[in-house]
Amino acid sequence: MTAELEQLGRRVKQAQYRHHRALDSRLATIGTTLTQWDALRAIAQNPGASAHALAVATFQSDQSFGTLATRLSAQNLISRQAGRGRAIEHHLTPEGERMLAAGYPLTAEVLASSFGALSEPERQTLLGLLNRVATDL
Structure with a gap:
């Protein structure tokens, strides 16, 4: 049983690695990376969200997302504005919207x-199974 679980975990990781490499390669043709594009997507889906919320949405630490947001802002892909309390709100710029699209x-x-x-x-079954596994974590 343990060997099967290890093999399953390894196959999931292998598929993820293959996706990331292929996505990074394709997104490089428009001047971005998967990590950057995923952040733009998260900001578009959650305009005005805090860095912490966006870090969670993009599977990053708060510090990593902060560094990424600084880079995206320097590239004029996002704007950052003071929000409630100490929170910083994140929004796409028109250039960020173009990159995302x-x-x-x-x-x-x-x-x-x-x-x-x-x-x-089969895709629906896989999605259902992965949803079940993800909610049990």
Whole structure:
């Protein structure tokens, strides 16, 4: 049983690694990285969110997201404004919106290729299983 669980964990990690490499490669063609593009996506989905909320949404530490946000701001992809209390609100700039939009077709291609071997019902089953595992953590 333990060997099977280790193999399962390794396969999940292998698939994730392959996705990240392919996504980074494709997003490099428009001048960004997966980490940067994912941050833009999180900000677009949560305009005005704090750095902590965005760090959680992008699977980063608060410190890592803060460093990333500083880089994105220097590239004029996001704006940061004082919010309530000590919170800093994050918003996309028009350039950030363009970068995000340019990345969607690229990421869709990679994901379609990655999951192309699975039928629609198999993809739904996989999603359901991963959702179950993720909520049990």
